[in-house]
Amino acid sequence: MSVSLIRRIATPKKALTTAAVAAATAGIALTSVPAQAATPTSATDAKTIAHQMIPDAAQFNAFSHIVERESGWNIHATNASSGAYGLVQALPASKMSSAGTDWKTNPETQIKWGLDYMNSRYGSPAAAWKFWQANGWY
Template identity: 80%
Template sequence: MSVSVIRRIASPKKALTAAAVAAATAGMALSAAPAQAATPASASSAQAIAHKMIPDARQFNAFSQIVQRESGWNPSATNASSGAYGLVQALPGSKMASAGADWKTNPATQIKWGLDYMNSRYGSPAKAWAFWQANHWY
């Protein structure tokens, strides 16, 4: 095995950097995935909590679409690039403290904060989802 092959295998960080530079040169963007995927149990639990908090089917579905894309329903998802945190990817995550001191670990607190944010900024989760669809962020 040549030294250059060993270096490429031993240096995934350099390979990722090279891929990012190549993508940027081609006009593409690499996006960071949430830090870890939600377990099916935690995702379904967070979804059940949200469903109770958002009884209107249209608004729940819009909220769910955003959360699925932002965090995969993982309440501890952290964006490695920006530091955005939680189900709704608040930036900084500590903003969610306004909804409860347990914002880091309680999906209900994160959902409450996210719902309040969507309602105050966009008027509803459905309007936030329409914005997300047009811009791929909200």
């Protein structure tokens, strides 16, 4: 039995036990492999998610301009002096919890919160961008 076959076996305990016994019998050492994070975290991933959530090109571009200046599309961006956090630099950061409990690590949750904020405060991302251009903040 090859190691690659063992790694492809699903998580049911019986299947794992059978594979482990077979591997031990064949003299193969099993090692655990850490699970990969399911939440995308790269800037490209975040932009793709935002583009899916904001299909209107003008609104996406406005949102993107703000996020680029606020965080550089880094979901973990933290302002050392104010504590603002995430793609849209929420302050306090914990406000994003209203969009989901995974607000610290999930770009989709941060984008949802940012869109809700821009729409409720300014009417749209484009209006928020216009304000940002005039004031250097939003």
